[in-house]
Amino acid sequence: MTRQLRLILVLLGLALASLATAGQALAHAALTKTVPADGAVVASAPGEFSLSFSEPVAPLVLNLIGPDGTSRALTRFALADRTLTIIAPADLAHGTHILSWRVVSEDGHPVGGSVLFSVGAPSAAPAITANQTEPAVRIALWLGKLGLYLGLALGIGGVAFMVWIAPIPATARRPIAGFLVLGLLSLPVAFAAQGLDALALPLSGALEPAAWQAAAASSFGRTALVVGLALLVALIALRMPDQSGRLVAILGWLGAGTALAASGHASAAEPQMLTRPAVFLHAVGMAGWAGALLPLAFGLRQPEGVQALRRFSRRIPALLLAIVLSGLALAIVQVEHPQALLTTPYGLVLTGKLVLVAMLIGLGAFNRYRLTPAAASGRASARPLLTRIIAAEIAIIVAILAVVALWRFTPPPRALAAAAAQPATVHIHTDKAMADISVTPGRTGPVTITVSLLDGQFGSLAAKELRLALSRPEAGIEPIERQAAKQADGSWQVGNLTLPVAGRWTIELEILVSDFEMTRLKDTLDIRP
């Protein structure tokens, strides 16, 4: 008999033997000890791993999944008694690794599991990346926003001058009207770019209805509508006689505040009771201040313009206080930590803006405390100097608006943190039990898993114990098992767990309903990178 034939006969005999015992409860080897221990953090990379079982086993598959998600097969191992010793690769990176094992015990039943261990420290959550839109679209978006802001600040704000200071000098009407028209022209640009950005389309997609629909569906749709109306109202107010024009101008001014409060990161932040009024106040104050500069500068060409300037000087502190307080409140909500001012793009934009605002306030203070009294006392040289400084202030305001328009591209730390903290959730419902599972945050790195259990009829389910098993079969990751701890509110929690690999994970709950009753629930959930 040849060796091959003998082998085939032996295998056939074994197959028959296994068939004969089918139907009986076969044994599985149980893992009794691992080095490193499951969940351990080791100071330096181990030279070998060991897995001890309750009975003799033979390894089928041994995989090591690194912190970067790459998997490699471990082929160098030794079996002694019931312990499997595996030679570790020499170049283990810092972070969390998964040692996934699958063995077969002498009873023929394969079993698998995973040991999670970290070298140095558990893997941290990766940095958050925003999605990228074509540069041309981003420039269009920025230009559109800047045009709108200029229309709001220098156009509507200019018209507001007649509300709280004095009638607008005839020479200033043309440039103010110009800014209003610029705002109206920028509206479709900003609108289309918003839609393109939302759908990640190139600039050439601006003619597609989908882009416009997307923009209309976003919160910017509301803002665009209110901005357009406010700009038109302001344009009408500019052409009306002073007395009745003032009433219409108030409408336009309030519209500018409403428009900005209707959308944007700051308005969307919690608490809404604070942020929306704060954005409104900030916008109205900003427009009032910035818009007053054009009429003031043109008015100062005549000696009567000094009257308006003095009135402006008396009234501006209250407006400035409103701007600063509302701005401060919004900054606290959005930035959260002072160091974010220098470490996040959002914070850097705010820092740049604050530097420019400080320069603006410095120039304003110089005007108010030195030049205004001088001009009022009739010194001839004061007026031209004032006009030049006001022109410089307008330039700084344009720069501020240009910087502020960059915020469109920099989600605030609050929004970034909120997006990253978004949990991955799954709801499992069977006739025996129901579970709401949430993995927080729903991305790779350290996570906390919370499970709420109900019975199949929405009644409470008083489980004795709950075990979770997380696996990714297609990535070669056998179940990582954890015992959940019962919380005071009745939910169950697993903490101190690091998921190093993104993708679709299988989660299985093993619910011990009573001493002699167990229910299993199984589903999948997606872990973001």
Added chain:
Amino acid sequence: MKSLSLAALVAAFAAGPAFAHVTLETQQAPVGSTYKAVLRVPHGCKGAATTNVRVRIPEGVIAVKPMPKPGWALETTKGKYEKSYDYYGTPTAEGVTEVSWSGGKLLDEHYDEFVLRAYLTADLKPETTLYVPVVQECEGGATERWIEIPAAGKAADDYKFPAPGLKLTPKK
């Protein structure tokens, strides 16, 4: 690598008699008969010595008489059944629902058997498997619960902690 796969293959087929689960010695019995259940405990809980073996008596199994064991305290819990069963003409509506042998010490490297005798009523359905959930408690608070009852279309092999099963045959 070749030797690894061959070893695994051989191991996969070599379903020997060394069961790692708590199992019943006699795995087939007719309904309407008295059955001697011998529970085989092949090892402790992940290496820890067994100190307590608890058996839940399934519905339809009555007239339970556990066999005392030297070194182990025998206790039974009695309760009402879901319905009244006929025991050789005597209606029986309550009796033993749980049996426990506790206070002993069965080392992981040793083997032992726990015995009880019971009547399998004729109300049990032939050609089905009767599962007897067993909880094994060990030193240091470890517990192995052999309590999973396979859902329709699944086998005990599909579960990590299958309850010992007994194939029921028609009444003789």
